[in-house]
Structure formats: structure tokens, C-alpha cells
Amino acid sequence: MADDNPAGFAVDLTNCDREPIHVLGQIQPFGFLVALGSDWLVARVSNNIEAFTGKTPDMLLGRPITELVSDKALHAIRNRLAMLRGPDAVERLFAQPLVDGRPPFDVAVHMSGDTIVIEAEPAIVEDLEAAAVVRAMVTRLGQSDTMATFLREGARQVRAITGFDRVMVYRFDEQGSGEVVAEALQPGVDSFLGLHYPASDIPAQARTLYMRSVFRIIADVGAQPVPILPMLDPRGAALDQSLSVLRAVSPIHIEYLKNMGVAASLSISIIVGGKLWGLFACHHYAPRLPSFANRTAAELLGQMFSLMLESRERREAADYETRARNVADRMMATVAQDGDLLSNAPWIGDMIVDTIPADGVGVYLNGAISLSGLAPNHAEFEAIVAMLNRIADNEVFALDSIQSVLPEAARYADRAAGLIAIPLSRKPRDYVVLFRSERLRSVRWAGNPEKAVEYGPSGARLTPRKSFEAWSELVKGSSVPFSAAERRVANTLKTGMLEVLVRLSDTAGEERQRANERQELLIAELNHRVRNILSLIRGLISQTRDSAESVEGFIGTLEHRIQALARAHDQVTSDRWGPARLFDLIEIETGAYAGLQRDRVKIDGPNVLLHPVAFTTLALVMHELMTNAAKYGALSDSGEVLIRWTIDPEGSLLLDWTERGGPAVTAPTRRGFGSTIIERSIPYDLGGTAELNYRLAGLEAHFCVPSRHVAGVSEAKPAARSSEEQAHAKPLKSCAVLLVEDSMIIALDGEDALRALGAVQVVTTGTVARALAAIEQTDFDFALLDFNLGNETSAPVADALARRGIPFAFATGYGEAIGDIGRHQSVITISKPYGPRQLATAAAHAIAHRAEDQAGVNTPR
Numbered sequence: 001m002a003d004d005n006p007a008g009f010a011v012d013l014t015n016c017d018r019e020p021i022h023v024l025g026q027i028q029p030f031g032f033l034v035a036l037g038s039d040w041l042v043a044r045v046s047n048n049i050e051a052f053t054g055k056t057p058d059m060l061l062g063r064p065i066t067e068l069v070s071d072k073a074l075h076a077i078r079n080r081l082a083m084l085r086g087p088d089a090v091e092r093l094f095a096q097p098l099v100d101g102r103p104p105f106d107v108a109v110h111m112s113g114d115t116i117v118i119e120a121e122p123a124i125v126e127d128l129e130a131a132a133v134v135r136a137m138v139t140r141l142g143q144s145d146t147m148a149t150f151l152r153e154g155a156r157q158v159r160a161i162t163g164f165d166r167v168m169v170y171r172f173d174e175q176g177s178g179e180v181v182a183e184a185l186q187p188g189v190d191s192f193l194g195l196h197y198p199a200s201d202i203p204a205q206a207r208t209l210y211m212r213s214v215f216r217i218i219a220d221v222g223a224q225p226v227p228i229l230p231m232l233d234p235r236g237a238a239l240d241q242s243l244s245v246l247r248a249v250s251p252i253h254i255e256y257l258k259n260m261g262v263a264a265s266l267s268i269s270i271i272v273g274g275k276l277w278g279l280f281a282c283h284h285y286a287p288r289l290p291s292f293a294n295r296t297a298a299e300l301l302g303q304m305f306s307l308m309l310e311s312r313e314r315r316e317a318a319d320y321e322t323r324a325r326n327v328a329d330r331m332m333a334t335v336a337q338d339g340d341l342l343s344n345a346p347w348i349g350d351m352i353v354d355t356i357p358a359d360g361v362g363v364y365l366n367g368a369i370s371l372s373g374l375a376p377n378h379a380e381f382e383a384i385v386a387m388l389n390r391i392a393d394n395e396v397f398a399l400d401s402i403q404s405v406l407p408e409a410a411r412y413a414d415r416a417a418g419l420i421a422i423p424l425s426r427k428p429r430d431y432v433v434l435f436r437s438e439r440l441r442s443v444r445w446a447g448n449p450e451k452a453v454e455y456g457p458s459g460a461r462l463t464p465r466k467s468f469e470a471w472s473e474l475v476k477g478s479s480v481p482f483s484a485a486e487r488r489v490a491n492t493l494k495t496g497m498l499e500v501l502v503r504l505s506d507t508a509g510e511e512r513q514r515a516n517e518r519q520e521l522l523i524a525e526l527n528h529r530v531r532n533i534l535s536l537i538r539g540l541i542s543q544t545r546d547s548a549e550s551v552e553g554f555i556g557t558l559e560h561r562i563q564a565l566a567r568a569h570d571q572v573t574s575d576r577w578g579p580a581r582l583f584d585l586i587e588i589e590t591g592a593y594a595g596l597q598r599d600r601v602k603i604d605g606p607n608v609l610l611h612p613v614a615f616t617t618l619a620l621v622m623h624e625l626m627t628n629a630a631k632y633g634a635l636s637d638s639g640e641v642l643i644r645w646t647i648d649p650e651g652s653l654l655l656d657w658t659e660r661g662g663p664a665v666t667a668p669t670r671r672g673f674g675s676t677i678i679e680r681s682i683p684y685d686l687g688g689t690a691e692l693n694y695r696l697a698g699l700e701a702h703f704c705v706p707s708r709h710v711a712g713v714s715e716a717k718p719a720a721r722s723s724e725e726q727a728h729a730k731p732l733k734s735c736a737v738l739l740v741e742d743s744m745i746i747a748l749d750g751e752d753a754l755r756a757l758g759a760v761q762v763v764t765t766g767t768v769a770r771a772l773a774a775i776e777q778t779d780f781d782f783a784l785l786d787f788n789l790g791n792e793t794s795a796p797v798a799d800a801l802a803r804r805g806i807p808f809a810f811a812t813g814y815g816e817a818i819g820d821i822g823r824h825q826s827v828i829t830i831s832k833p834y835g836p837r838q839l840a841t842a843a844a845h846a847i848a849h850r851a852e853d854q855a856g857v858n859t860p861r
Contacts, residue, residue, distance in 0.1 A: 034119075035118075040065050115239065137157040137160070154305045155280070158301065170279045171277065210279065216267045324489040328492050342424070345363045362433040375415060396420065397421045400439075425498075585610075614686055636662060736763070740784070775800050
């Protein structure tokens, strides 16, 4: 599994005593590479470019890219560059007529620092609808019942797209070692299922590259790589080829593949939770280059597979933790009735096997030892407890190799190689320790151990069998590691057992145990609060999901509800979880959801202080009321909302919500989660009342919060908050803008940028006819025109804008020197891809220039 590292620079990864092998600036020969400086001059080319384009490197280096690439193709490339998002983005063009007089090419473009990298290969035209193919494959993946069938189906689907002889799903563990967990094979090809590899086979720098460049292919292991000229730039730096589709690979990796008899290789990164989970590793026993479209579809499938895998893992972890906590709760309930069970290792082992799989259990409690299953003997266990007292810090402590910190543990690794220790007290510490036996007991060889291989210059090390042997040597004396979910369950067991011990210690009346009680109860309370918060969030997710009509609606509604909770939490924690002002709660929710309409929300009431529980509950209720008013009620039209509250003689808070002047209101036929929050939160959580009346004139609601939740009333009136909507000076503040752009994605980004500069209305069109119609219908303050619109230009639009005195600017993918703009030579032009700064400068310049012209001729607009 040895692989290359970033920057087109490969090193020897075999841990042998040899000098590093450098491969600076080389690509695979099935395509060519051109690197451009910021001035669009050719800075580097691959040495094989003449075979594809008919032009030698000497004819191109230092020359404008237009001497190689047609104007139309260059325009397409500029547009693709405008779509790049993030430092590791790559955009593709299919069947592009790149060079005049030559067949079409498939093209990939990305940025390497300030260098534009264009890679091209002869187009392989196939009748493939990538989206439809991937959609069908994702459907099949979703029908997999178990994780094992899901992984196996993923391998099958990747093999179906790529046509490779062997496709493996390769998973990394926490130490970086790997295992083949699923595969799909051509009949007659050796199986590697279950094979393990050491972390050194894919070292850290290669893993970093797999995170940045998720798709890698070696079309022909026997092909000679092609150098890039010049190898170094004037500063002595090599071209960073981390994102290059064609980048050559380490000779060590090539030797590894040759030792396996593999002639072509392909890998797709599997990224879960922002980390490298594993790879789809594909092998073929003859040279193979799938089409660009097939490779793109395979990459898309890999991304969808990663998302589905992450969802499955989270769901399985949540289900596992729920089951484990149920077992832990039953266990603690039993122990609370009979404290002696905590020192009964066989009973604990039987109870805990369903929560944290283990081969043996040891208990050290008040100096007494109890052992069960595959475990060390008494003397060995005492040494382990002494070791834990030295290095563990009253937290759950897990090791997959006891001998790494206690060398004498090597002699009993077959019984107890790894452990997870659950502390039961402070110093001197007591423990429940779960043991796992040596990992190699359950590992098998997956290939043909008798099959001969042809060793390369690096010898037998670079073969699957030898890698497996290296891994076996590496993990000897180690167990299967304890997962993060298992450690969380161990923490739950710790808290539960501590609670039981605290209660038992109370009956004994020991001062030391009472001190432990206070501290551990604080830990338990914190854990309880955290679990309550997680339960609340889980409930919000579940209920919001059930009522959402789309993924976007689900995300938006959930985000707003969690933000409402967060705002309330900020208020009550600003004074150490103390009472908070009702006025602040309503003001914040009004500002967040009424926005510029907040002057239509009238607030009247005394300066009431609420305890945290009531404050948080009212925050959700106010959020739902304000959201409904903005979407469907008075604030969606020209109405207003009146919020009044008083304190009754018993000290309870009476709050009235009244909407007037909005659209006619009728009672909903279906109760969503938002309505449930409004109607049931205060009665259920606070013991108060809630009454809703859907009057024709508008919604009316009356709430009563019992006096026990009211901390008091201050005589001082709350100070009015200053407006948060004071906008910074922006060149397009309050302007109506016309955006003419024939690319939908660029138009969407352009619209966002114009609104960020202050525009309140952005009308987007992609043709001259629609732009002229928009000018007739709307009085624009500014316009941004993409000059080249497919088979036409925006010159007629510019003429119409000039006649009306509307300032405008041009944008183009052909550079600033565009022709045929007639009398608009003085109009500012910005080149794609443009950013907010260039757009702001162009808008300010155009508006100021038009103002100067009008002042000079004294013809006010």
C-alpha cells in the first residue's frame, strides 16, 4: 500500500537504510499539463505536449496561453476557474475543443498557489449519464441492511463503474494501520479480504494528500513518467502537484504494485467526519484508463458513499450507546440494592459483555481483587493497578497494548493485551478493568501464501504478504482498540457506579466518602445536564425532521430553533446561570426574526426577571411565534404585533401576544412541531397555561407562567437597545441592480456578492432580450454585464443603459482587452474570476463616473 506524498515529490517509504528517491515534476503520459502564471503566460509544460498539440515546449514557454488554446476554450476555462471554491477545488470540462485542428480533450483545472494548472487528455466520448448512474447506485447502497453488506455493495458499485479486476474497501484504525474490510473481484483474482497493513505502508504525508486529492489513478504501472519543464521555477521551487490528475507517483509505490502483478491502480478517498476513514483501492492486471466521465462518476459515488457511511456510523453508534446505557441503568439499579455485587467480577463480566465487548474482567475494590475470564493473575493485576495509579488521572483509561507501558505484561498478552479501566474512587483508587486478548488471535491471511512474486529493487518488503507480516510484528502483543463509543459508555458506567458508591458510603458515615460524594455528585450532575441538553437537541432534530417538507427546510428550521436556545442560554449564563430579563429575550428574538420590521413589534411590560428554566422555555415559544408571524402572520404583510405582560397579585407572569392588520387567519388543520411548542411547552415544562385563539383579524395568545419561575420585578425601566441594522457604507446600498450573466452558477455567486455590497434588488438574466425587457420594467441604479453571452454580446444592453443614464460595468472571461464595445471604451471592465473587492471597486467607479458626467452637463437623472 506504499504511496507517494504531496508536491510531486516521492520518498522511499520502506524504512530501509537507503537514500530518499526523489521524483520532482513528473506526470503520467496519458495526458499533458500546462501551468500558467498570474499573467496568463505559460510557465511550465509537460515534455510530451507536442504529441498532443503539435507544439513543442520551446514554442510555448513564456508565451501567452492563447497561442495554444482557442479563445472559446479559454473563455470556458476562465468560467470554470470562477467556480472554484476553496484551495483544493478542481473543475472539469468534458470533450472540450481545446486546441484548434485537434480532437477534443477532457480538461481539469485547479489553482496551485498563484499558478493556474490546466491538465488535458484525449476525450473518450461515452454515452454515460453520470448523475443517473450514481443515483441508481446510491439507491442500492441505501437498501443494504448491515454495515458489512453496505461496504461490500460499495465495492461492487465502484467496480461496476471502473471495470477494475479487484476493488477493496480499505479501512484505517486509530493507529493508522489498515484492513481490507470488503472487496469485489473478477473471477480468478486472489482475495485480500481481512488482510492487514502497517501504518508505514501509507504514511502521514500520503494520508494528507488523500484528504486533499480524493481521486488518484495510475493508468499503466509500466509507463515511463513524463517530466515537466522547467523542473524548478526561478525561485528554485517545484510545482505543487498535490491536486494534479496526471501526477506521477513514487517508484516505491510502482514497485509495490509490480510485486503484486498489478498493471493499473485507482483509489478513491473515503472521508468521514472530516477525517480519512479509508479508501476504495482498485487493481487491474492490464493497463486501464476509464473515461473522464466514468472517473468523475466514480468520484461522485465515493463522496456519496462517504456521506452515507458517516450517517450509518452515527446511527449505529447512537443505537449502541442507547442499548449500552439501558444495560448500565439496569446494572446500577441492581447494584444499588446489593453493593457487594461491585466486587463480584464474574457478575460484572456477565452484565458488561453486552455494553463493552471484553474477554476478561478484573475488580480492585478496597484492596480486594476479583478476576473472571481471560485476565492476568492476582500478582499481575496488582501491578496493573499500581501502573494505573501512576499514569491514569481519575478518568476512564484505555490501552490496546499494556506492554507498551508495563513491559512485563508481554508474557500474558495472549490472555490480556489491552484494557479499559473504569475508576471507582479517588486516591487510593479502586477500578473495574476490562481486558481484551491479543489481536492476532482473530486475524487470518487472506491471499494465497504460496503464490510466487517477482521482487523489485526494494526486495520482498513491498508485497502484500510481507506487509502483512510487518503488520503482524507491529501489533504483536496488542488488542483490538476500544472505540470512542465504548469509552463514552465506560464513562457512563463510571458515573453510575460512583453514584451507587456515594449512596453506600453515606450509610457508612465515613467522612472521606462524604467528600467523594460531593465531588462525584457534581460530576454526575454535569453529566445529567449534558445528557438532558443532548436529549433536547435530539428531540428537536426528530420533531423538526418529521414536520419538514424538504432538506433545506429541515436545516433552516432546525438551525433557527437551536439558535433561539443558544441566545437564551447566552442570556442566562451571562450572570452565572442567574435570572434574566424578559425584555431582553423578546428584543433579541424580535431583532433576529423581524429584522427591519421590528418597529412593527410593540413591546410593553415591567422589567421582569425570569429563572433560567422559564427563560429557556419562553425563548422557544417566542421564536416560534415570531417565525410564524414573519412567515404567515401580521409581519408577513403590513400588520403589527403587540406583546404586553403584567404580574398578577400572586406573582405569576401574564403575557399576551396579539397580531393585527395582517392577512386573514384561520386555525391550522394540522399541528406541526412549532404549534406544539407554542401550545404545550409552558404547561408541560413550567406548569403554567397557554391559550391560542385564531381570530380572523390575527392570532391572539395568552400565557401564564407561575410565580415560582419569576425571580422578581425591577422598578427600573429597561434601556431601549440601539438599532443593530446600522449598515456600513456600501457602494450599492439600497440600489436596484441588473446582473447579465449566462452561467447560472456564476450568476448565483454574483447575486450574493451584489447583495453583500448593499443591493436590495438584483434582477438576473442570461440573454440580451431578457435584459432589455428588464430595463423597460425596472429603474435600475447599476448593472453588471458579462460581455460574452454565448453567441451574442451584451453591447445592445450597454447601449440601452447608456441612453437611460444608468451606470454599469463589464465582466469578461477573455481578459480586460475585449473588443467591439463601441463608444463604451471608458467603461470599467473586470476579469473573471472576480471577487467582492473588484466588484465593489467597479460599482463605486461606475456610479461616481456617471455622477461626474451628469454634473458636467447639468442633466440630473
